[in-house]
Amino acid sequence: MAPHTDDGTVTDARYERITAGPPEVSDAFLRDVLREGFGLDPVTLRPLAGETDRNTHVVDGAGAEYVLKVTGPAERRAAEFQTALLGHLAGQDLGFAVPEVVLDRSGAPSRDVDGLLVRLLTYVPGRPLAEVPRRSAELLADIGAVAGRLGAATGTFAAAEPPPAHYWEFAHAGTALGASLPHVGDPGLRAAAGLIQARYLPLLDERLGALPVAVVHHDLNAFNLLVRRDGSRTRVSGVIDFGDAAPAPRIADLAVLASSAMRGADRPLAVAAALTAAYHAACPLTEAEIDLLFPLIAVRSAAVAATTARLAAGRLHGDPRHRSSAAAGLVRTLADVPAEVGAAAVRQACGLPPHAATAAAAAWLAGHAGQATAPVAGRLGPLDLAITGDCYDGADPREPDELRAAAREAVLHHGDGTPVGRYGEPRFLVPARRGADVTLGIDLFAATDTPVLASLAGRVEAVGAAGTDLILLHEPAEGVRFRTLYTGLTTVPAPGTDVPAGGRLGEVAADARDGLPPRVRIQVTAVPVADGAATSWTAVPREAPGDEQELWRALFPDPTPLLGDQDAVTAWTPAGDGALAKRHRHLPNSHPTYFSRPITMVRARNCRFYDEHGRSYLDALNNVTLVGHSHPRLVEAAARQLGRLNTNTRFVYDVLSEYAERLTATLPDGLDVVYFVNSGSEANDLALRMSRYLTKREDVVIIDDAYHGYTSVVADVSPSRYRHYGKPDTTHPTPNPDRYRGRYGYDDPQAGAHYAAHVTETFDRLAAEGRAPAAFLFEALLAGGGQVVLPPGYLAPIFQTAARHGAMTIADEVQVGFGRLGEAFWGFETQDVVPDFVTMGKAMGNGFPVAAMVTTREISQAFDPAGRFFSTYGGNPVACAVGLELLNVVEEENLQDNALRTGQYLRDVLAALAPRHEIIGDVRGQGFYSGVEFVLDRETKEPASEETLIICERLKDRGALVYPTGPAWNILKLKPPLTFTPAHADEFAAALDAVLEEGW
CATH class of the missing domain: 3.40.640.10 (Type I PLP-dependent aspartate aminotransferase-like (Major domain))
Structure with a gap:
């Protein structure tokens, strides 16, 4: 651990680079240097952020822009290294801009003035990525690809003398966290950062030294990536601030980038996966790098959050970007993500099996169902609790209480042996825009005290704290090792007990979770789930969010083979692909569908559709259902x-x-x-x-x-x-x-x-x-x-x-x-x-x-x-x-008047978006028949046809349905049911605002 003072200052000489701060110089000094050293007559000087350099934005009389960097003695070697690296990059076609070194009057790349090193770089225009809070999938892919291309380019640079060690190097992460954690005042954040420290630093100590090493940018965060808007597209235009560049594990840049870009994201793992996939395509990673990436992301995030607290406690200098609370939120999130899940997300993004041991277990199970003993006696019958289930007919899909009551009745009156809830089923109990939660196991709805038997021989590895859950460890073949997880039992055997196939595990408990009748749930995984950390038994998910199911299903594969040699119950599979194939086979090619990935709709009520995955969609386009879908009186x-x-x-x-x-x-x-x-x-x-x-x-x-x-x-x-x-x-x-x-x-x-x-x-x-x-x-x-x-x-x-x-x-x-x-x-x-x-x-x-x-x-x-x-x-x-x-x-619901009033309100809230989004050319309409016309240029009114289709696709992904119309297909046609409310209008406008903000 680095020595530190009571005010949080790190005193270890190795970190003088970060603690010394930028040199203090006057504007007069800067102007003299520019005139005498570079022959420039500056018109304006504007301070820029800098942790170790005094950075100044310079504009000369001709309008040319530069960055003047004044460096102290502690940073001299690093500055010279950076200058050489920029020279190396200047000769390469990167596809984005980086600063270029401007030679002084003598042709030298830098000048010594009063013991300070002065350099002049070209100014790279653009908007920091940090100022783009909403990022499209295309922008994330571009960010990852740019990082990969940069890594490939810097990786070919070799310098005789690298810069001295820096506080942010991953090799010193333990020291950085140790120095900063005592200054984290938030107990929850301190606990989360400490858990990351304990979980992942041993991995870094063990594996970091074996990873490929190359020169990296080393501070590839959202402030150092610049973007520009090209029409309606936002893309990376430049990379700046190479002051931390150094030889390091090559994966460092991607870890730094991901930890920065994931902050504030609704789905941080999806961001990490998108960046990794694009980076890997541009600069292929080794499997060892991929496996250590998530730990590096977590450690970097914890170090940033803890260092922010230390700097704030000591009121030290520092880039104001570090004061963001987004880093703290990400640390809490990453601490709750099991290590295997994080690793699986990036492995999957790179085309690798998310978890090799689980894949082997799933393959063995699929081929050995005949060796399994049914967990309960008697006949088993499938129970459809997905949105397609008949049990929900008549229930309002917007009301969870009605859905739950319908599901309960379906269980109680099943009449086909023991009802079995299927694996992979999107349970339609709480509709969600991201899709209903998908089951990661099978549920056997059996009467309380029904004996439950072990499907396969195994050893009790752990028992839940309440004594109602257990884990059986199985090793049925060489190289095959997995666990079965049983939830909802009583009188379970003790840990260490060997249980034969067909052996008694306990009885069905009386606990009626989620308002449904008693049941025992069975899951399968090769992931360790009883190590006492955040991956413990209590953290094992029973369901996965619908839009993350692919990842979670790779970690918790189908346990249906544990029901034995039967074919009545199978895993849930969506019908959409098959229905679409039959449609293409029997309908004319000219018969259209909405969207590039058509939606398989199952239910609708009032102003909302519901697809087969339980996702809900706000209907802003369907003028057929005038008084709302499935109006009870019309039904x-x-x-x-x-x-x-x-x-x-x-x-x-x-x-x-x-x-x-x-x-x-x-x-x-x-x-x-x-x-x-x-x-x-x-x-x-x-x-x-x-x-x-x-x-x-x-x-x-x-x-x-x-x-x-x-x-x-x-x-x-x-x-x-x-x-x-x-x-x-x-x-x-x-x-x-x-x-x-x-x-x-x-x-x-x-x-x-x-x-x-x-x-x-x-x-x-x-x-x-x-x-x-x-x-x-x-x-x-x-x-x-x-x-x-x-x-x-x-x-x-x-x-x-x-x-x-x-x-x-x-x-x-x-x-x-x-x-x-x-x-x-x-x-x-x-x-x-x-x-x-x-x-x-x-x-x-x-x-x-x-x-x-x-x-x-x-x-x-x-x-x-x-x-x-x-x-x-x-x-x-x-x-x-x-x-x-x-x-x-x-007449009775006064819907014509609602069309008049709410239709105008909808146009008002949409028109209010126009000052922020140049693509909006016109908003028009009457009542509940409105249009938003998109243009590439408001002066020429060139139709934004391609963009309009993309906007509709993105709105669909956000749970709002609308589609293009007009001769050029550049107009959103808004014609919702007459039951559309101001709240619906606000919801649609917010979705459109988000889509236009993120670009594509």
């Missing part, structure tokens, strides 16, 4: 009607008449004849067919970029469809009235009239050519066109012109009807017009297929000579019952 209405009658409309039933009456009551007078169909495409198809029949014309005027459906007729009037095969001569698109990108902007109060003029001119031109149009087909808010709100005054002159030319008007309300726009129940009402036809679908049945076209009695009768109209399933009793109840819910 009950559908089930009730389905149990009574479901037939076609050629029969008479009251619910059809009642629904038609209620539906037309929401529309302007005169629109009172309903044609029930199954989809919005059919409704638009029928409206066009009637328009053409009645006018005896074929041409149709539309708005460019609109979408009206998939049938042949409506695809021909949907630019997003016909652009793939050519625009029909009878279709006439007019300019998209987009006030963000179009000719007439938000600043034009007559934008509506100006855009309308293009439509009226089209009508007049066609009429002059003798081909007056049959209809004008429009969306009241352009969805596929980019969430474009029709400007005020747009539709009225178009309707007047259409009437003058005898053309019919069709309002496509499939996307925006039923109160979604807030201001009115139907979108066209916001423009004070009444169309000839109103088409509707999607939200009409809250996910149940129902659609309609409504027109006047006069128009309907004029179409009657065309023949009977009949849609087999259109207007069926179940569809009508659901549609009728939906109207009741919208």
Whole structure:
């Protein structure tokens, strides 16, 4: 241990480099040195942080930037070493910037002035990585790759005389911790750092000297890595501060980097794994280096936190970065991570088996199930407690108490022998955005006092403190050594007892953990779990977080073979991959899915989806479920009607008449004849067919970029469809009235009239050519066109012109009807017009297929000579019952008003992000139909199409669902259920803010 004074100062001469502090010099001294030594006339001097050098940012009259470094005698040798290293790096193509040495007037790389060493380096611009709290996976990969490339480059540098020993060298970690731990005032932090010291310093003493040695940066922390934003991407642009460079174990740089980058991270092990994988790809590591990496990370973190406390106690000089509390938080986290888990994380990142002994045990078990004795007598049956379990039907997936009660009932009424909870199952008891916790064992739900038998012969290695748990050690074959862990027993044998296969281990305890019936849990691992440290029996996890399951399952493999030679119970496996394969096999290639990694959805309620892993997602895109997913009243209405009658409309039933009456009551007078169909495409198809029949014309005027459906007729009037095969001569698109990108902007109060003029001119031109149009087909808010709100005054002159030319008007309300726009129940009402036809679908049945076209009695009768109209399933009793109840819910829950108020609130909180994120070009919308347009440049408005897709993927990973739209696919389409709340809006905005902050 290094001698130290009461104020915390380390007095050991070996650490004079850190305790001496930077030299004290005046600005006049600096200016004289720059003028006389380097021929520079400085305009500004700005102090920079420095632990041993006096660092100054210099700007000269031409705007050139430099860093002037003034070094004291104790640091001279290190400074000369650094200068030589920078010279070595200057000749290499690193892909990022490092400081370059500026020669003085005599051509020398440094100058001696009044006993001080003066050097001038080029200034490397950029933002310290420490100022980027949210880091994307791509940025982490870039950081690790940069570190690897730097390590490969510095590793080829050889100097005759290395610098003296430094406080931060891993070889002196024991001394550094010993000197600093007494000054840690926080008992919890001191205990955590002490545990790391006791656990890992012996490993460093044993193995560090055998690792490959090379020159390393040695202080590759988040303050010395610089990043720059290239458009919407954040990447490493430079590395600075080579003052601590020295020969050391080559892995030191990665350990320093990881301990810095992991601070404050939600998942520090994932950060370590990402950095390690990228570093290893650029600069391959040996297995010995990989195995010591996690201990080095932990020791470095503890040393930083303890040294921070020592410096604060002594009020010593030092870089203010050391005062961060993030280091202390990381130390507590790392102390709680079992050593094998940390090692497994980085081994796995490098493509190595996470734990070789456990892998061998898993392989042996998988091939020897026939040798195992079933732990309980009688038949075993699988119990589905994953989100797919039937037991949860009817339970609200947002309510853990309901889920737990449903699971308990499933156990008690299983009826298929002893219920067995499966290994690897994401238990749907507490939904989480990261996924339900995954079981790391099997659960046998047996009655209290049921005898439990040893599946394999073994020796009792340890017994839990409460006497209800035990560990059996097995060595069934040469090179195979593992443990079975039994939890939830009574009257267990003593440690050291040899138990034969089928021998009695105890009885099922009465303890009903987690509100579920009694059970015994069995786990398998080769990891030592009874050494008395943090890896002790009490720290063994029963479940793993869903997003970390791969790592934990490698340490606690499948124990199902311990059930014996049976095939009723198997480990849980996700269905998504198989379902996707079958989908690709049987559906057309053009049938899309959301996201590059599609989600396998299982349940939904209100504004949340739940996938097969139990992850919850905020639904901000699904305008189909108008009143929220699985609304209980609609579920009950559908089930009730389905149990009574479901037939076609050629029969008479009251619910059809009642629904038609209620539906037309929401529309302007005169629109009172309903044609029930199954989809919005059919409704638009029928409206066009009637328009053409009645006018005896074929041409149709539309708005460019609109979408009206998939049938042949409506695809021909949907630019997003016909652009793939050519625009029909009878279709006439007019300019998209987009006030963000179009000719007439938000600043034009007559934008509506100006855009309308293009439509009226089209009508007049066609009429002059003798081909007056049959209809004008429009969306009241352009969805596929980019969430474009029709400007005020747009539709009225178009309707007047259409009437003058005898053309019919069709309002496509499939996307925006039923109160979604807030201001009115139907979108066209916001423009004070009444169309000839109103088409509707999607939200009409809250996910149940129902659609309609409504027109006047006069128009309907004029179409009657065309023949009977009949849609087999259109207007069926179940569809009508659901549609009728939906109207009741919208009215009684005041959802149209919520769309108005909360929709505006959502846009307000999203618009508030724009000053911080240049990629946001525009936020627009009405009610609960909004769009956020992303651009690479606000002046040119170049669409950020690729970035928008990435943003949607990242939002999905954060539990918020939205997807791109618009001609360039650079607009988020936000169309959540009308039950969306301000809290949901805040949640979505926070997720978007985080995604945009981390970049990609």
